[in-house]
Amino acid sequence: MKLIEYIEEVKIKKLxxxxxxxxxxxxxxxxxxxxxxxxxxxxxNFYNNYAREIEGSSPCKLNELPEELTRLxxxxxxxxxxxxxxxxxxxxxxxxxxGKLVSLEELYMDSTHLNNLQFLKxxxxxxxxxxxxxxxxxxxxxxxxxxxxxxxxxxxxI
Numbered sequence: 001m002k003l004i005e006y007i008e009e010v011k012i013k014k015l016x017x018x019x020x021x022x023x024x025x026x027x028x029x030x031x032x033x034x035x036x037x038x039x040x041x042x043x044x045n046f047y048n049n050y051a052r053e054i055e056g057s058s059p060c061k062l063n064e065l066p067e068e069l070t071r072l073x074x075x076x077x078x079x080x081x082x083x084x085x086x087x088x089x090x091x092x093x094x095x096x097x098x099g100k101l102v103s104l105e106e107l108y109m110d111s112t113h114l115n116n117l118q119f120l121k122x123x124x125x126x127x128x129x130x131x132x133x134x135x136x137x138x139x140x141x142x143x144x145x146x147x148x149x150x151x152x153x154x155x156x157x158i
Contacts, residue, residue, distance in 0.1 A: 025062065081130070113134070127147060
């Protein structure tokens with residue numbers, strides 16, 4: 001299915017789970033930001049430790065995380081993982097806007113250039129966090145984060 005057809009299907013069926021990985025996008029189509037019913041957006045494949053399965057078909061290839069993501073008010077799950085098995089990391093390096101996605105319950109960010117967790121302070125509903133194969137060396141921002149039920153840091157340095 002072509003991307004334009006998939007976007008039309010998301011619109012008509014009001015799909016709550018949207019997987020854009022097979023399109024290997026460098027930017028998210030603007031139409032997606034109009035679909036405020038989306039609850040799960042998969043932009044990069046990842047191993048879901050909770051479900052014990054791989055979700056998505058290719059790594060995230062976005063050049064940046066667009067501010068328009070904040071328009072998805074019902075977004076509960078987001079994967080921006082660079083992919084499995086140490087594939088090249090996506091280009092984006094600014095993760096601050098993720099702190100504005102206050103409805104997030106699951107965030108999958110394996111294999112990214114993530115180097116701090118300060119944005120997490122405002123994500124009070126977050127229950128699952130995957131940050132393996134990132135550049136984090138200081139985990140102190142997690143010390144008072146008691147609502148997490150699943151944390152995966154992969155082979156990061158501790």
